[in-house]
Amino acid sequence: MKLLYNLKRSTLILSLIIISLISLLLFLLLHENTTTLSLPPGTVQVESQGAKGDGVTDDTSAIQSTIDNLSKNETGTVYLSSGKEYVITSTLTLKEGVQLKLGNNARLQVNGNFNAIELEKGASIKGGVIEIINSSFDSDVIRLNGENKYYGIWDSTEIKEVKIVNSVSNIQGTALSLYANGPSHFISFINFQDISISGFETGVKLLTEDPKNGEYSWINGNRFQNFSMEHCVNFIVLEGNVTIPHESSGNLFTDMQVQLDKSTETLLTIDGSDNRFDGVVWDVQTLSHSEPILFLTNQSYKNVIQFNLDPEYIYNEGEKNQLSSSK
Numbered sequence: 001m002k003l004l005y006n007l008k009r010s011t012l013i014l015s016l017i018i019i020s021l022i023s024l025l026l027f028l029l030l031h032e033n034t035t036t037l038s039l040p041p042g043t044v045q046v047e048s049q050g051a052k053g054d055g056v057t058d059d060t061s062a063i064q065s066t067i068d069n070l071s072k073n074e075t076g077t078v079y080l081s082s083g084k085e086y087v088i089t090s091t092l093t094l095k096e097g098v099q100l101k102l103g104n105n106a107r108l109q110v111n112g113n114f115n116a117i118e119l120e121k122g123a124s125i126k127g128g129v130i131e132i133i134n135s136s137f138d139s140d141v142i143r144l145n146g147e148n149k150y151y152g153i154w155d156s157t158e159i160k161e162v163k164i165v166n167s168v169s170n171i172q173g174t175a176l177s178l179y180a181n182g183p184s185h186f187i188s189f190i191n192f193q194d195i196s197i198s199g200f201e202t203g204v205k206l207l208t209e210d211p212k213n214g215e216y217s218w219i220n221g222n223r224f225q226n227f228s229m230e231h232c233v234n235f236i237v238l239e240g241n242v243t244i245p246h247e248s249s250g251n252l253f254t255d256m257q258v259q260l261d262k263s264t265e266t267l268l269t270i271d272g273s274d275n276r277f278d279g280v281v282w283d284v285q286t287l288s289h290s291e292p293i294l295f296l297t298n299q300s301y302k303n304v305i306q307f308n309l310d311p312e313y314i315y316n317e318g319e320k321n322q323l324s325s326s327k
Contacts, residue, residue, distance in 0.1 A: 043077040043101070044070060046086065053084030055109065060088040071095030080106040080128060087133075091115050094123040097156075102128020109133045115140045115177075121148040122155040125162055132166040132199070138173050141200075144187055146180025146208075146217060152189035159192050166199030171233055171263055174202040178222070180246070181208065183215035187222065196228045203232040206248045206272075208240035219248045227279075230259035234266045241271060242299045242318075248272035255279060262288040267307070270318075271299040278306035284313065296321050 039045070044066055047053070051062035063078065063086065070076030074097030080086055082103030091114050094100055100117070102108065106128040110116045113136040117125065130141055141164050144150060150157050164175040175197040178187050197203045204227075206219045219240070229235050235258055238248045249272045256279025258267060264287055268277060287293070292315035296303060300318030307324070314323060 039079060040077075042070075042075060043079050045079050045081060047081070051086060053081060053086045053106075055085035055087060055107075057087065058089050058111075059086040060090050060092065063088065064092055067092065067095055067098050067100070070098050073097075074122070077101050079103065080108065082106055085109055087111050088116065092117050094119045094125070096120045096122040099124045099126060101126045102162075105129065107131050110137060110141065113137050113139055115143045117141065118143050118145065119148075119157060119159075121150050122157055124156055124158045125160075126158075127161045129163045129165060132168060132173070135168040135170045137166070137168070137170070138201075140174045140177035142175070143177045143179065144190070146178070146185030146187050146219065147182055149185070150187045150190055152191060152222075157190050159190075159195065161194045163196040164198075164200075165196070166231075168199075171199055171231065172201050174205050175200045175232075176204045177202075178206045178219050179208075180217040180219050181211060182217060183211045183213070185211065185217045187219045190222045192222065192224045192227075194226045195224075197232065198230045199232070201233045202237055203229050203235045205237045206239070206251065207237075208246035208248055210241070210246045212245075214245075216244050217246045218244075219251070221250045222252070224251065224253045224256075226255045227253070228257045228259075231261055231263060233263055234269065235264070236267070236277075237269045238272050238275060239269070240299070242273050242301045249274050251275045253277045253279070258282065260284055260293075261286050264288075264293065266295060267293040267309075267313075268305070269295045269297070270303055271297050273301040273303065276304045281307050281309055284309065296323075 046063045046066045049062040049065040051059040066078045077099045080102045085107045087109045089112050108130045110132050111134045208217050211217050240246045240248045259282045294314045296316040296318040298317045302320045304322045
């Protein structure tokens with residue numbers, strides 16, 4: 001009887017050990033793949049192409065490979081995992097139909113001097129932090145080139161819920177750059193929403209150039225909504241012409257929060273027509289000068305400005321611009 005009892009007891013203990021090991025194995029497997037299992041269809045983690053997200057490894061090739069693979073079907077989402085730091089050392093080209101999605105507090109760290117992300121038509125970015133970590137940076141963080149002929153009514157180009165920050169002491173480069181300079185190069189009806197910008201020579205720049213030979217280029221009808229901006233030399237610049245052959249017109253900058261400081265030279269510099277700006281400007285007393293910071297050039301026409309600035313900080317040499325101030 002005692003032998004039988006010991007045998008049964010040993011069998012029970014062995015069974016419990018086996019069950020515990022199986023449970024532990026299942027837990028580890030599920031824990032390892034939890035993020036993957038919870039991702040929606042069409043979403044691919046960059047780790048599948050070898051990215052580490054450890055803040056040290058160069059993940060440029062892995063991220064670009066993931067983008068390129070999804071772009072073959074012109075659809076899909078490239079996912080950077082929450083809380084990780086992905087270092088890039090050269091430009092990422094976000095292909096048509098592909099979304100780059102950054103999880104909660106995921107960081108894409110830019111280590112070098114190059115345009116960090118260039119978007120093709122129909123590409124989009126959502127969430128996370130794009131962070132400059134190299135003092136040599138003097139380029140564009142996110143760049144749209146009008147040669148792609150962006151038209152947001154028919155394509156899905158958009159940028160939203162992104163923080164663009166410079167973590168080094170050098171205030172250089174441009175956070176968000178829109179550029180059109182060739183025949184029928186244009187950027188129209190794109191949404192830029194819930195974006196924070198800190199630490200750049202220029203926060204947002206819209207630049208159009210004359211393509212010559214009777215051709216036109218334009219950046220018109222875009223929406224920039226809920227922007228929070230600080231620590232920039234020039235916050236927003238629209239550079240071009242009041243109308244054809246190269247214009248920036250009908251762009252809406254709404255619900256803005258702008259924090260001035262001693263590095264600020266200009267809040268707005270505006271060429272173009274029928275653009276609208278509204279928001280709150282903080283701490284004008286921190287400026288290192290008493291010169292105007294809002295400029296409407298002789299190439300500006302019928303723009304509407306609603307900021308809480310005293311008139312002495314506004315210089316207007318355009319026509320029919322509508323200005324509101326705190327006096």
